[in-house]
Structures are given as structure tokens and as C-alpha cells.
Amino acid sequence: MGIPYYPGCTLSTKAKNYDRSGRAVAAALGGDGRFELEELPEWQCCGATFPLMVDDSMALIAPTRVLYQAQQAGERVATLCAICFNVLRRSQALLERDPEMLERINWFTEQEYRGDVRVVHFLEVLRDDLGWEALAERVVEPLTGLRVAPYYGCLLLRPYEEIGLDDPESPVILHDLVRALGAEPVDFPYSIECCGSYLTVKDPQVSETLSKDVVASARERGAQAIVTACPLCQFNLDYPQRETEAGRTGNEIPVLYFTQLMAVALGLPEDTWGFEDHYVDPRRGLTL
Amino acid sequence: MNYRACVIGAGIGGMQAALDIADSGFEVVLVERAPSIGGHMAQLSETFPTLDCSQCILTPRTVEVGQHPNIRLLTLSEVVSVEGEVGNFRVRIRRHPRYVIEEKCTACGDCAKVCPVVVPNEFDRGLAARRAIYIPHPQAVPAVYRLDPDACLGLFPLACGKCGEACERQAINYDMAPEIVEVDVGAIVVATGYELYQDEAVMAYAYMDHPNVMDGLEFERLLSASGPTGGELIRPSDGKVPREVVFIQCAGSRNPEHGLPYCSKICCMYTAKHAILYKHRVPDGQVYVFYIDIRAGGKGYEEFVTRAMEEDDTVYIRGRVSKVFSQNGKVVVWGVDTLTERKVEVAADMVVVAAAIVPSAGNWGLSQVLGIDVDEFGFYTAPDAEMTPVESGVPGVFLAGACLGPQDIPETVAQASGAAAKVLAFLDAQKAQERRKARAHEAGAHGAELVSNQPVVSSEGR
Numbered sequence: 001m002g003i004p005y006y007p008g009c010t011l012s013t014k015a016k017n018y019d020r021s022g023r024a025v026a027a028a029l030g031g032d033g034r035f036e037l038e039e040l041p042e043w044q045c046c047g048a049t050f051p052l053m054v055d056d057s058m059a060l061i062a063p064t065r066v067l068y069q070a071q072q073a074g075e076r077v078a079t080l081c082a083i084c085f086n087v088l089r090r091s092q093a094l095l096e097r098d099p100e101m102l103e104r105i106n107w108f109t110e111q112e113y114r115g116d117v118r119v120v121h122f123l124e125v126l127r128d129d130l131g132w133e134a135l136a137e138r139v140v141e142p143l144t145g146l147r148v149a150p151y152y153g154c155l156l157l158r159p160y161e162e163i164g165l166d167d168p169e170s171p172v173i174l175h176d177l178v179r180a181l182g183a184e185p186v187d188f189p190y191s192i193e194c195c196g197s198y199l200t201v202k203d204p205q206v207s208e209t210l211s212k213d214v215v216a217s218a219r220e221r222g223a224q225a226i227v228t229a230c231p232l233c234q235f236n237l238d239y240p241q242r243e244t245e246a247g248r249t250g251n252e253i254p255v256l257y258f259t260q261l262m263a264v265a266l267g268l269p270e271d272t273w274g275f276e277d278h279y280v281d282p283r284r285g286l287t288l
Numbered sequence: 289m290n291y292r293a294c295v296i297g298a299g300i301g302g303m304q305a306a307l308d309i310a311d312s313g314f315e316v317v318l319v320e321r322a323p324s325i326g327g328h329m330a331q332l333s334e335t336f337p338t339l340d341c342s343q344c345i346l347t348p349r350t351v352e353v354g355q356h357p358n359i360r361l362l363t364l365s366e367v368v369s370v371e372g373e374v375g376n377f378r379v380r381i382r383r384h385p386r387y388v389i390e391e392k393c394t395a396c397g398d399c400a401k402v403c404p405v406v407v408p409n410e411f412d413r414g415l416a417a418r419r420a421i422y423i424p425h426p427q428a429v430p431a432v433y434r435l436d437p438d439a440c441l442g443l444f445p446l447a448c449g450k451c452g453e454a455c456e457r458q459a460i461n462y463d464m465a466p467e468i469v470e471v472d473v474g475a476i477v478v479a480t481g482y483e484l485y486q487d488e489a490v491m492a493y494a495y496m497d498h499p500n501v502m503d504g505l506e507f508e509r510l511l512s513a514s515g516p517t518g519g520e521l522i523r524p525s526d527g528k529v530p531r532e533v534v535f536i537q538c539a540g541s542r543n544p545e546h547g548l549p550y551c552s553k554i555c556c557m558y559t560a561k562h563a564i565l566y567k568h569r570v571p572d573g574q575v576y577v578f579y580i581d582i583r584a585g586g587k588g589y590e591e592f593v594t595r596a597m598e599e600d601d602t603v604y605i606r607g608r609v610s611k612v613f614s615q616n617g618k619v620v621v622w623g624v625d626t627l628t629e630r631k632v633e634v635a636a637d638m639v640v641v642a643a644a645i646v647p648s649a650g651n652w653g654l655s656q657v658l659g660i661d662v663d664e665f666g667f668y669t670a671p672d673a674e675m676t677p678v679e680s681g682v683p684g685v686f687l688a689g690a691c692l693g694p695q696d697i698p699e700t701v702a703q704a705s706g707a708a709a710k711v712l713a714f715l716d717a718q719k720a721q722e723r724r725k726a727r728a729h730e731a732g733a734h735g736a737e738l739v740s741n742q743p744v745v746s747s748e749g750r
Contacts, residue, residue, distance in 0.1 A: 189613035189620070220615065 017274020142182025299327020374684025
């Protein structure tokens with residue numbers, strides 16, 4: 001029996017490689033399939049943003065529906081997308097501390113969500129259920145000598161009171177994962193700075209300026225790859241490094257999902273890596 | 289009844305209390321944990337707002353304490369228990385072995401010359417090194433070396449013994465053991481001072497891992513003429529003169545999220561002092577001070593900060609710092625200027641962090657020994673802070689200085705004199721009463737009328 005899994009829209013479209021590599025590594029972790037990501041039989045949009053207004057019950061309907069769908073499948077639901085994770089975990093926290101709101105939403109959706117599904121990120125499953133040492137034991141192609149900059153972004157960590165996944169100022173979870181895979185985590189000052197987020201749609205120049213600083217800082221620290229857990233971070237860091245008419249600068253750094261890095265280290269077949277969907281082909285940086 | 293006082297802590301506060309009491313003719317037992325007295329004030333370069341040389345105004349006091357016939361100084365010592373009550377306290381003090389016989393040592397330094405162990409010198413905040421056998425600084429009182437058992441290659445059994453061979457006066461005794469001293473005193477003054485907050489992770493500046501990022505006391509040592517650089521302002525990493533220096537106020541202070549909501553009170557002033565002293569040494573250098581707001585409540589204080597801003601041409605930025613990291617040999621500081629609402633980035637050569645004032649590590653333990661209250665941050669509290677600010681609530685136990693909360697030197701000295709006055713008033717009253725009793729006894733013996741125990745109040749002129 002695996003873990004109920006909520007992929008979300010991005011992992012079904014733009015970030016299929018995150019989804020594919022994620023499911024593949026989860027299945028490859030063994031343990032009689034107890035880490036396997038089992039997609040919810042029926043799911044819909046998570047709501048995409050957590051409502052910041054005090055009385056915005058409308059925006060809580062979508063995440064509550066997802067939580068209800070998860071309730072049908074088990075006690076917890078795992079996500080890969082940091083945005084879905086953030087919205088669902090925070091909505092869950094809100095419904096837990098506000099039973100009236102839960103009642104109100106249930107009345108509207110005509111569903112009986114009990115309010116106790118645990119929303120976890122797959123990184124937490126790796127850390128808390130499997131453990132880094134056990135993960136290291138499963139590595140068959142250690143990424144020895146590879147310098148990887150862990151990029152956390154914001155939604156995986158903040159706000160700490162509701163997310164509580166790791167220290168929001170000095171997170172280590174991706175560092176630990178990188179280390180378990182045999183690679184060397186590269187500390188860089190921009191690892192928790194903003195990637196530009198949705199401004200990539202509204203005001204791409206602003207987000208490109210921000211994300212280029214992130215990539216430049218990782219490069220200065222000698223990183224050969226950047227690893228992230230968020231499809232929007234991945235896009236915002238990767239896309240501005242695309243090949244233009246001017247050609248390549250040669251300074252590009254591939255931006256990978258942690259699941260892709262795992263797929264390589266666990267020795268999974270190349271068709272699970274999903275490297276073809278990148279603007280900067282990871283095979284160059286990784287010399288694979 | 290014991291006409292003797294015990295003062296715990298020999299920083300500027302404890303020394304002031306001890307001198308006031310001793311000068312009035314009562315004996316004082318002065319207990320200090322460190323190998324020498326003077327506390328943090330001995331580490332300072334200059335004091336605000338007068339820019340007096342700290343050592344110059346302190347050294348006469350430390351010497352006086354060291355030589356005072358009424359003061360018994362116990363360094364490397366800790367109070368372990370207190371029994372009894374006001375007028376009759378029995379204080380047990382553990383004296384840690386110095387391994388150097390105080391009466392024999394002439395502080396010639398022959399021992400340190402042969403010592404093979406090099407460790408950071410705490411007095412210089414790690415900016416300079418010392419040997420395992422050392423004197424904290426040249427003006428130390430007592431002017432006696434000390435063997436640090438943690439740094440020494442081994443005492444039990446003796447692994448090296450070079451210092452013992454080098455000492456002509458045979459002042460080194462490797463077999464010294466801890467000793468318990470018991471003293472009977474009538475009153476106690478607690479002046480255990482403060483420390484700087486060290487939890488850099490909480491401050492989110494991760495400052496201690498970079499040699500050019502330092503706290504205020506380290507910067508004091510760097511400025512000090514008796515410091516490791518002889519007062520030359522150079523940065524620790526490469527010995528170059530820093531051209532751009534960032535000062536960060538409220539590092540840890542006024543931060544309810546991280547458990548220190550209080551203002552550390554002295555940082556606005558000492559940062560202004562640091563900025564001024566830096567500009568005096570590097571006139572073409574650039575200073576940036578990040579502050580929340582300026583709290584310069586004190587005589588001449590506001591003028592002092594204004595002088596730092598205007599006469600010494602420093603840049604004060606109203607906003608907090610979010611991150612400090614090293615890049616390309618510089619220390620990059622990210623912050624915000626809340627007046628212009630802009631993000632600020634400074635690539636500095638050096639960063640000085642005004643870390644929060646926290647109570648000394650031993651405060652809590654001592655509060656248990658004495659039965660006095662501490663607040664949620666570990667500072668001692670006077671139950672009636674308005675009307676009797678130096679009274680601990682335990683009769684006969686008085687408080688002074690930064691162990692009560694962040695305090696500058698003048699305040700500490702004033703409180704110490706206040707505490708000493710309370711001790712003296714009590715001891716004097718007891719003595720007067722004893723005299724009256726003696727007189728009454730004498731008078732009674734001669735068959736005269738009974739003399740009241742109460743003070744005689746004249747009704748004339750009322």
C-alpha cells in the first residue's frame with residue numbers, strides 16, 4: 001500500500017518530468033511499495049493560491065474538495081508540487097483551527113470532510129519515513145563530485161507556523177537529500193530568495209532579474225546544477241537561461257527537480273529522468 | 289551579626305559597591321568568576337559619550353580594589369551556597385585552582401614563553417591568542433598568571449611541566465585543588481553583569497563564521513590601544529584597512545519572534561561611538577548604520593548620536609538587515625531602507641553586529657542559591673522596581689548593574705553606589721543599635737534609668 005498522491009495541474013502539463021521522475025523514484029525505493037505514489041482516483045484544482053483575506057471562504061472550496069478526495073483514499077496525501085503543498089497544507093491548518101469554516105464549506109460542497117487529512121510533501125516522506133541513511137543505501141550511481149545548489153524558494157518553507165517543514169531561514173532538507181545521493185550541497189546566499197514567482201506571467205522582466213541573480217550566485221559558488229522542489233522555481237530559473245539568437249553563454253546551469261537527481265542516483269532508466277523538457281539540458285552540466 | 293559584606297561580581301558595578309562599602313570601614317569579600325577583575329569595561333576602548341579611554345578611568349579602580357585593606361578579593365571563584373538571613377549570612381565560595389601561587393607570582397611571563405599551547409584569548413574575544421598559562425591582559429588585577437586546566441596538555445598526570453621549570457620563584461603548583469571558602473557576612477550585593485547574545489542562527493546573520501563579521505565587544509578590542517592590533521583598525525581576515533563598514537543595531541534585541549522583545553539600551557550609543565571612532569581612524573572610510581530607531585535617552589546622548597551622523601558623516605539607514613553573507617572577499621549586507629522603501633545592498637569590508645544584551649550564564653544558578661527572582665529572560669528582578677530598584681526582595685541581598693537588565697556604565701555605577709548605600713545603612717544601623725545596647729547595659733549596671741532601644745527623636749522645634 002503506497003501513499004495517496006495529488007499531482008496537481010502543473011505536474012500534468014508543464015512539469016510532467018517532475019511527476020514522472022517522482023513516481024519512478026517512489027516506486028524504486030522498495031519497502032514493499034510503501035513509498036509508492038498512488039494518484040488519487042479523482043482530483044481537481046488545489047486552488048493555486050492560499051487565500052490571504054480573512055473571510056474568503058470561496059477560495060477554500062477548491063482545496064477542501066481536494067482534501068475530501070484525499071480523505072476517501074487514506075489518512076494523508078503527498079504532493080510534489082511546492083505550490084499545491086503550500087495551498088493544501090495551509091488550508092488544512094486553517095480548517096483545523098476554524099471548525100466553523102469547515103462546517104460552512106462542507107455545507108456548500110455537500111461533502112463531509114472531517115478535517116484531519118495530513119498533507120505531506122514527498123521530501124518529508126523521504127526524510128521522516130525512509131530516512132537519509134536508508135536513501136543513501138539505495139543509491140547505485142552515487143553523484144560523487146557533483147556540486148549541487150539546493151534552491152528552496154518560498155512556498156516549501158513559509159509561513160513556518162503553518163508549513164513547519166524546515167527552518168525557513170536556514171533550511172537543510174534539500175542539502176541532506178543531495179548529500180544522501182553522494183553529491184556535494186553548495187551553500188549559496190540566494191537559496192531562499194524569491195524566484196519571481198507569478199511575475200513571470202505578469203512582469204517577466206522583474207522575475208528574470210530576480211532569477212538571474214539566483215543562478216549567478218549559485219554559479220559563483222561553483223554549483224554545477226541547481227535542485228528544487230517547485231515547478232515554478234524550476235521554470236523561472238531555467239527559462240531565462242534558454243538559448244537565444246545570441247546563442248549560449250556557456251555559463252548555463254541546469255535546474256533539476258530533486259526527483260530527477262534521485263532518478264539518476266538510483267540508477268533508474270533514462271526515460272524516467274525527463275531531461276528533454278529543460279531549457280538547459282541537464283546532461284551537459286551533469287556530464288552524464 | 290556580621291559587619292561584613294559580600295559582593296558577587298567584580299565588574300565596574302561590583303567594584304564600585306565594594307569600594308563604597310570598604311571605604312566606609314566595613315570589610316568586603318569580593319567574588320569574581322574570571323581570573324581578573326574589571327568585567328566588560330576592561331575590554332572597552334573608549335566610553336560614551338565622553339570618549340574617555342576606558343582602561344584609563346577603570347585601572348585606578350581595579351588597582352584600588354586589589355590593594356584595599358578592607359577588600360578580600362577572590363578571583364576564579366563562585367558562590368555555591370548561601371545560608372542564614374540578613375545580618376548572618378554564611379556564604380560558601382568555591383575557589384577554582386589557579387595553579388599559580390598569587391603571593392609568589394611576579395607576572396614576569398617566563399612561564400608563558402615556554403608554554404607550547406596556543407588558544408584564543410577570551411579577553412580579546414578570540415582576536416588574539418594566548419598560552420595555556422597566561423594573564424588575561426597587561427593591566428589585569430590581580431597581576432598574576434593563571435594556568436588554564438582545559439587548555440593545558442595535562443595536569444593529572446602532568447604531561448608537560450615546562451612552565452614549572454621556567455618559573456624561578458616556583459610559583460606554579462600543579463597540585464592545587466578546588467577549595468571551599470566560608471565567609472560570614474551581614475549583607476550581599478549581586479552585580480553579575482551581562483553577556484552578548486551569541487545565537488547567530490537566531491539572528492539570521494550567521495555572523496560568527498566570517499572573520500570580518502564581529503560583535504561589538506570584538507570591535508572594542510580591535511579599536512583598543514591595548515588590543516591585539518595596538519588600536520590599528522584592520523580587518524581580521526587579511527590585515528587590510530576596512531573602507532566600508534556596516535553596523536547592525538538590534539541584532540537579536542527587540543525581536544519578539546526570537547524571544548528577546550526587549551531593547552538592549554546601550555547599542556544605539558555604542559554603535560554611534562564605534563562609528564565615530566572608526567571615522568577618526570579611517571577618515572575617508574564609509575560607515576552605514578542600520579537601525580530601527582535611535583534611543584539616545586541620556587545626558588549628552590542625543591547630541592553624541594547627532595555628532596556621529598553629521599560631524600563624522602556616517603550614513604544611518606532606518607531599517608533592518610535580512611541577511612549577511614560573504615561574496616568575492618566582501619561581506620554583503622541586505623537590508624531595507626524604510627524611509628525610502630527600498631531594498632539596500634552594501635558590499636562591506638567589515639560588519640559589526642550590536643548583539644543583544646543577555647544575562648551572564650551563571651545568573652540563573654545564582655538566583656537559586658540566593659532565592660531571588662529572575663524574569664523570563666534570566667535577568668534579576670527587584671519586586672518593587674520603582675521605589676526600591678536595588679532590593680532583591682530577600683532582605684539583605686541587593687542588586688546592581690546589568691544583571692538587572694541592559695544598563696550602561698553610569699547607571700551601573702549609580703545603582704552600585706545605591707546598593708552599597710543600602711548595605712551601609714543597614715550595617716551602620718545595626719552597629720548603632722549595638723552601641724546603644726552596650727550603653728544601656730552599662731547604664732543599667734550603674735542603676736540608671738532604662739534607655740530605650742528606639743532612636744531618640746528630638747521634639748524641639750516642631
